[in-house]
Amino acid sequence: MITNFFLTIFYNFLLVLMLPITALSDVTLPANISSSISTASTYLGNINSVFPATTLIIILGIILGIEVFIILYKGINWLIRKIPTIN
Amino acid sequence: MSTLLPIKTKKGWLVLGIAGLGVFFYASFSSAFEGYANTDYTNVFYRVASDTADKWSLSPTVASGQFQMWGNRYVPNVNQKLCSVGSKIFRANEQFPATAETIYLRIFKNVSKPEISSVGDHTNEEFFVENHTSADYHTIADFTDIFSNFVSSSVDYTYLKIKSKDQSVTCVTLEAGNTYWFVFQHEANANDTYYGFSSAPQVFTNITGMARDSGDSINTWHEISTGGLWSFELRNDLTGGIIGGLSPPATPSYNFTNQDFGILGNFFRDVIVFLFVPDSANLSRFGDLFERIRSKPPIGYFTVFKDTLSTLQVASGSITLEVTAITGVVSPIKTGIAIILYVILAFWVIRRLMHLDL
Numbered sequence: 001m002i003t004n005f006f007l008t009i010f011y012n013f014l015l016v017l018m019l020p021i022t023a024l025s026d027v028t029l030p031a032n033i034s035s036s037i038s039t040a041s042t043y044l045g046n047i048n049s050v051f052p053a054t055t056l057i058i059i060l061g062i063i064l065g066i067e068v069f070i071i072l073y074k075g076i077n078w079l080i081r082k083i084p085t086i087n
Numbered sequence: 088m089s090t091l092l093p094i095k096t097k098k099g100w101l102v103l104g105i106a107g108l109g110v111f112f113y114a115s116f117s118s119a120f121e122g123y124a125n126t127d128y129t130n131v132f133y134r135v136a137s138d139t140a141d142k143w144s145l146s147p148t149v150a151s152g153q154f155q156m157w158g159n160r161y162v163p164n165v166n167q168k169l170c171s172v173g174s175k176i177f178r179a180n181e182q183f184p185a186t187a188e189t190i191y192l193r194i195f196k197n198v199s200k201p202e203i204s205s206v207g208d209h210t211n212e213e214f215f216v217e218n219h220t221s222a223d224y225h226t227i228a229d230f231t232d233i234f235s236n237f238v239s240s241s242v243d244y245t246y247l248k249i250k251s252k253d254q255s256v257t258c259v260t261l262e263a264g265n266t267y268w269f270v271f272q273h274e275a276n277a278n279d280t281y282y283g284f285s286s287a288p289q290v291f292t293n294i295t296g297m298a299r300d301s302g303d304s305i306n307t308w309h310e311i312s313t314g315g316l317w318s319f320e321l322r323n324d325l326t327g328g329i330i331g332g333l334s335p336p337a338t339p340s341y342n343f344t345n346q347d348f349g350i351l352g353n354f355f356r357d358v359i360v361f362l363f364v365p366d367s368a369n370l371s372r373f374g375d376l377f378e379r380i381r382s383k384p385p386i387g388y389f390t391v392f393k394d395t396l397s398t399l400q401v402a403s404g405s406i407t408l409e410v411t412a413i414t415g416v417v418s419p420i421k422t423g424i425a426i427i428l429y430v431i432l433a434f435w436v437i438r439r440l441m442h443l444d445l
Contacts, residue, residue, distance in 0.1 A: 003365040011369075014376060021380045027387030029395055037399050045404030050417055052425040053401045059432050064396075066439065068389075074445060 163261045196267055 015022075044053040080086060261267055348356050381390045410417045 002362045004369050007365050007369050011372060018376065018380055021383045024383045026382040027384055027391045029391050034395055037395060038402070041398070041400050041402035042405055045402040046406045048401045048404065049408045049410045050421065052421045052428065055425040055428050057399060057401070059428055062432060063435070066436065070443070077445065
């Protein structure tokens with residue numbers, strides 16, 4: 001009960017903090033992006049019989065994953081450096 | 088002591104003492120903190136009040152390709168998070184060797200009666216829970232080991248996870264005051280008969296049921312007595328799986344070893360648990376915080392693009408290259424190109440890490 005009470009306060013505090021973000025409308029991608037990915041999928045299908053398209057997608061995923069990890073790492077470090085007394 | 092608490096009179100201490108005793112005995116004896124219902128109020132089994140033992144909803148034997156279904160109407164009093172539905176499943180009259188079957192639990196919102204239809208999307212269907220053939224779901228084939236020793240009856244307990252129409256596993260909120268139909272459906276094979284479900288320790292008050300019965304036509308709902316309802320458990324997490332045995336899962340009351348301290352010790356234990364152990368619903372809602380902002384800027388710029396990009400796949404091409412005759416030539420070339428691509432990737436990773444500017 002006591003822990004629940006403090007957790008509820010903390011949860012609501014987070015909700016208030018997030019309010020400026022949650023009040024914004026949802027992000028929607030332009031339809032052209034979806035259609036271009038769909039078209040790219042078709043192109044990959046065309047060459048799949050002679051070219052390892054699946055491998056290409058896997059490698060693309062790995063590259064994107066590494067880049068996202070680096071960006072996240074930098075972002076978290078940037079946030080940490082914003083804490084007073086931490087350089 | 089009086090300096091620590093703002094209580095100045097004997098009457099105040101008396102009120103505090105009575106309140107403390109109330110908490111003490113409530114925590115000690117309240118069934119809400121015992122059994123597998125756990126300290127999570129949203130994980131509640133529903134069953135008919137008069138049921139004291141397993142109660143099975145009869146499933147009529149139907150011809151191959153037809154289907155059997157039962158529906159329960161549920162009107163939650165409070166908003167209720169729902170991630171999976173647990174129930175016992177009984178399979179009888181199986182023609183062995185057992186074959187994989189698909190069962191569905193469909194959830195309809197705010198309809199007077201759920202639509203009766205065969206497998207596939209339903210009008211007004213909000214979500215459906217499917218005992219699916221993918222790895223994420225428990226198929227009837229998963230029960231094969233259990234049912235392979237089938238004699239006269241076999242029972243198991245399983246969780247069916249909520250899926251949205253786009254097939255992703257998700258959790259939903261059952262909104263207070265709205266009507267939800269939970270319809271269990273099985274597309275039958277000849278001579279298959281499925282029965283469900285179990286009784287459970289808690290009692291519902293706001294649920295009614297309908298079913299197709301053996302005498303009903305394929306598109307007719309037949310209102311059934313409360314004794315024929317099936318029981319189910321609404322869970323707000325995605326844990327669980329197939330659990331053998333005749334009883335619902337014997338989860339420890341407090342998510343840790345339930346040490347027995349004797350009668351008096353247990354009273355204190357229960358008080359401490361009541362006061363300090365948070366219920367899982369309270370904790371699990373923190374996991375939903377990200378869902379609130381995942382499609383909002385600026386995070387949404389990343390997540391929405393990532394979701395879209397994840398749809399990139401090797402689709403059916405508009406051109407079909409006939410290479411069957413030269414498979415012996417093409418396959419090694421494809422393998423070689425794949426190896427070259429991986430080697431290039433390795434070089435790229437090494438170069439990227441060497442020039443990492445953090």
